[in-house]
Amino acid sequence: MTEKEHINLQGRLRLKILGLHHGAGSGHIGCSLSCIDIMISVLKYKGAEDSFILSKGHAATALYTILNETGGIPDDAMDSFYKNDTTLPAHPAPGKYDAIPFATGSLGHGLPIATGIAKANKLKKSKGTSYVLMSDGETNEGTTWEAAHFAVANRLDNLLVLVDKNGLQGFGSTKDILGDTASGKIWETMGFDVREADGHDIGALLAAKNELLALKNGRPKLVIANTVKGKGVPYMENKMEWHYLPMNEQLYTEAIERIKLDYRL
Amino acid sequence: MRKHFSTYIEQVATANEDIIFITGDLGYNALENLAAKMGDRFINAGVAEQNMIGMAAGMAYKGYRVICYSIAPFVVYRCLEQVRNDVCFHNLPVYIVGNGGGYGYGIMGSSHHCIEDIACLSGLPNMRCYVPAFVEDMNACMDEMFARRGPAYLRLGLGKPLPAGMTLTDYGAAPAKLQGAGLTIIAQSPVAGNVAAALAASGAAANVDLFIVNRMPLTELPADMRDSITYSRNVLTIEEHIATGGLGQAVSAALHRAALPVNRLTSLCAEGYPCGLYGSQAYHQQQSGLGEDNILRIINSYFGA
Numbered sequence: 085m086t087e088k089e090h091i092n093l094q095g096r097l098r099l100k101i102l103g104l105h106h107g108a109g110s111g112h113i114g115c116s117l118s119c120i121d122i123m124i125s126v127l128k129y130k131g132a133e134d135s136f137i138l139s140k141g142h143a144a145t146a147l148y149t150i151l152n153e154t155g156g157i158p159d160d161a162m163d164s165f166y167k168n169d170t171t172l173p174a175h176p177a178p179g180k181y182d183a184i185p186f187a188t189g190s191l192g193h194g195l196p197i198a199t200g201i202a203k204a205n206k207l208k209k210s211k212g213t214s215y216v217l218m219s220d221g222e223t224n225e226g227t228t229w230e231a232a233h234f235a236v237a238n239r240l241d242n243l244l245v246l247v248d249k250n251g252l253q254g255f256g257s258t259k260d261i262l263g264d265t266a267s268g269k270i271w272e273t274m275g276f277d278v279r280e281a282d283g284h285d286i287g288a289l290l291a292a293k294n295e296l297l298a299l300k301n302g303r304p305k306l307v308i309a310n311t312v313k314g315k316g317v318p319y320m321e322n323k324m325e326w327h328y329l330p331m332n333e334q335l336y337t338e339a340i341e342r343i344k345l346d347y348r349l
Numbered sequence: 350m351r352k353h354f355s356t357y358i359e360q361v362a363t364a365n366e367d368i369i370f371i372t373g374d375l376g377y378n379a380l381e382n383l384a385a386k387m388g389d390r391f392i393n394a395g396v397a398e399q400n401m402i403g404m405a406a407g408m409a410y411k412g413y414r415v416i417c418y419s420i421a422p423f424v425v426y427r428c429l430e431q432v433r434n435d436v437c438f439h440n441l442p443v444y445i446v447g448n449g450g451g452y453g454y455g456i457m458g459s460s461h462h463c464i465e466d467i468a469c470l471s472g473l474p475n476m477r478c479y480v481p482a483f484v485e486d487m488n489a490c491m492d493e494m495f496a497r498r499g500p501a502y503l504r505l506g507l508g509k510p511l512p513a514g515m516t517l518t519d520y521g522a523a524p525a526k527l528q529g530a531g532l533t534i535i536a537q538s539p540v541a542g543n544v545a546a547a548l549a550a551s552g553a554a555a556n557v558d559l560f561i562v563n564r565m566p567l568t569e570l571p572a573d574m575r576d577s578i579t580y581s582r583n584v585l586t587i588e589e590h591i592a593t594g595g596l597g598q599a600v601s602a603a604l605h606r607a608a609l610p611v612n613r614l615t616s617l618c619a620e621g622y623p624c625g626l627y628g629s630q631a632y633h634q635q636q637s638g639l640g641e642d643n644i645l646r647i648i649n650s651y652f653g654a
Contacts, residue, residue: 178438185410187438190430196400197435200407207369207389208411230400237395 085128090286093128093153094121095347098316099340100149100162106336108166110174114314114326116146118283119217119248122309123150125289126215126246133212135201137186139194140219140248141175142327147184148172156183192225194218195245199231202243202304213297217246220266221253228265232304236275239302244293245276247306248283250313252324268308276306283309316343350508351379351448353484357491358416362387368495369408373398373419375448380418402428405443406435414442414495420454421447421463421504429469432500437473442498445470450480450504451539451589451619452633459627463504464619468594470502471566478502478565482538483511486522486563493564506539512559520571521563530558532651533577537562537588537596539630540617540639544587547644553652567599570607578609583651587617589639615647 085093097120105113119140126136127150138147148165151157157172164170171180175189186197198216205212222228235243247266251258258264268278277299279292289309296305313327314320317339331339343349359382362368370383371392384391394401398419405415417424424447425432436443447463454461471478479494479501481487487508494501511517516525521537534557536544541561548554558577570578578584584604586597597616604611620637627633634640638647 179440185439186406187434190434192399193403193431193435196403196431197407197410199400200404200409201411202407203392203404204408204411204413207413210411214407227399227403230395230397231403234394234397234400234404238392 087287090124091347092349093124094286095343095349097124097149097153098343098347099349100152101145102331102336102339102343104145104148104162104165106331109330110166111328111330112142112145112174113329113331114320114323115140115219116143117315117317117320118250118311118313119143120146120150121284121286122217122246122248122289122311123147125286125293126217127151127154129290131212133210134215135185135198135212136215137188137194137198137217138176139188139216140191140222141188144172144174144176147176151181151183156181191219191222192227195231196227199235199240199243202235202240203238205242206240212242214243215246217248219253220247220249220251220258223247223265224262232271232274232276235304240304241300241302244296244305244307247308248311249308250311252313252322252327254327256324266308268306271306275303277301277303278306278308280308280310283311284315316346318342350481350484350487350505353487353508354446354505355380355383357488359383359386361495362390367413369413369415371401371405371415371417373401373417373423375419398423399428399431402431402443402445403435406431406439406441409436409441409443410439414444414498416444416446418446419448420461421450421466422461425463425466425469425502432470433473437475437500440475440499443500444494445502446505447502448505450506452630453506453539455630455633456628459622464589464591464621465594466502466504467565467590471594473500476500476502478504480504480538480563480565481508482541482561482563483522484508485511486517486561489517490563504538509542512545515559515561518571518573520567522561523573524558527573527577528555528558530556530577530581532557532583532585532648533574533581534559534585534587535562535574535596535600536560536586537590540587540589540634543634543639543641544644547641547648550641551645551648553648556652557648562596565596565599567596567603570600570603570609575607575609578604578611582610582612584611584614585617585647585651586615587639587644589619589634591621592616592618613651617644617647
């Protein structure tokens with residue numbers, strides 16, 4: 085895909101995310117806009133043997149829209165988002181779509197699962213990469229450190245962790261709560277190969293990812309994707325409250341007009 | 350049971366390449382054979398039980414059947430959410446093996462006891478709990494566990510031989526032939542051995558039907574158990590587990606659902622730490638009224654003695 089095509093897709097999927105949340109009157113908008121570009125960089129380029137786990141399950145609308153784009157979720161299911169009888173609740177459900185192998189929503193589960201998948205791939209001599217997308221706040225969870233040390237000790241260079249680093253978590257800034265638990269230095273010290281990238285620049289994300297995966301050196305991989313919560317909607321950007329708030333009619337109109345303008349749609 | 354377990358696993362894992370064994374850094378003097386025989390399919394996850402279960406789910410998703418081994422409380426309580434969300438929600442073949450269920454670790458103290466495990470696990474979706482009492486029914490439990498390919502919990506303890514006159518069933522063990530008895534006893538490991546010893550000492554064995562339940566949850570009474578209770582109208586349940594969510598409550602609810610009238614129902618169970626003091630497994634059994642003497646006393650009380 086060209087840069088222009090990337091930008092077009094980034095804009096279109098943002099409109100879909102906003103449409104889903106507007107239709108449902110639901111929150112979790114800022115965190116989906118924060119990580120949709122990271123998901124594009126993985127799921128538009130995913131190989132048949134690769135797997136992807138969305139560990140920050142609250143960004144489900146970002147997952148649903150990209151999977152709808154790539155054929156993993158049909159249109160009629162998208163129409164049922166957040167309604168009764170849906171297969172698409174606010175956090176991914178178990179056993180509904182092959183493209184969503186694990187239900188997530190409680191933080192700190194995705195990395196151990198992805199680590200297990202990476203270990204299994206090694207045992208099976210599969211060439212697949214095990215991707216997992218975490219939030220920076222999520223790295224507060226102790227399982228992060230259990231899994232990370234296991235991955236290093238077991239030389240899982242087929243594990244690629246993506247951290248959506250927007251600097252905000254449930255009730256404040258990451259720096260004010262437990263400090264920077266997603267610091268690249270910590271991961272590097274543990275034995276990961278680490279790259280940082282602009283988390284809204286698909287080209288930069290792809291470059292970081294490809295550079296890491298070329299290193300067949302036994303070290304697991306981490307991309308720190310520096311992001312903006314609510315990216316693309318100025319009144320949401322870097323605002324913790326847009327983890328929770330729904331949009332009213334006026335705010336929705338303002339949001340989609342701005343996205344159309346900035347992403348040249 | 351631990352040695353028997355590792356021998357069994359060695360055989361199954363040698364014959365089946367899809368079996369993975371993960372230990373939470375335990376197994377000294379018990380699992381060395383597995384480490385040697387299974388090669389890279391034997392994994393030490395370190396002292397990190399939550400990650401162990403999450404990883405097992407990931408590996409099961411990729412087609413493996415995965416055993417996760419530790420001391421029972423460590424592999425039940427610490428990682429309960431991983432068991433529920435990662436394993437059970439997805440109906441994956443992850444087999445949680447807890448050594449030393451009940452008061453099995455005795456003087457090691459309360460951190461090492463596991464008397465709420467069935468309550469925690471047996472209600473989770475797709476989960477089957479196995480609580481073998483004897484070496485013979487341990488094989489039956491593990492055969493079923495590996496064939497079932499869904500979430501399972503295996504509570505290991507000290508195995509004794511199956512008492513004479515008992516036969517294995519799909520829920521545990523039953524009398525080879527119902528006695529037409531005055532009392533129906535329904536027991537679960539690890540106190541099943543105490544019950545068998547008490548019965549032998551009571552002289553009432555000919556007037557008692559003893560059943561062992563080693564699969565939980567128990568949602569309805571098996572036909573032979575129902576027949577025995579229909580005749581005896583007297584029930585005694587005995588388990589090394591708290592009352593909440595255990596065998597006694599399951600039997601009680603099943604009796605009610607089956608509208609089966611009983612004259613007397615007594616449930617002996619783990620009472621926790623009633624005097625706040627600690628000792629061996631036998632000591633804690635005594636404290637909860639699960640020792641052979643008290644079981645004998647209760648049995649005799651059903652016969653007016």
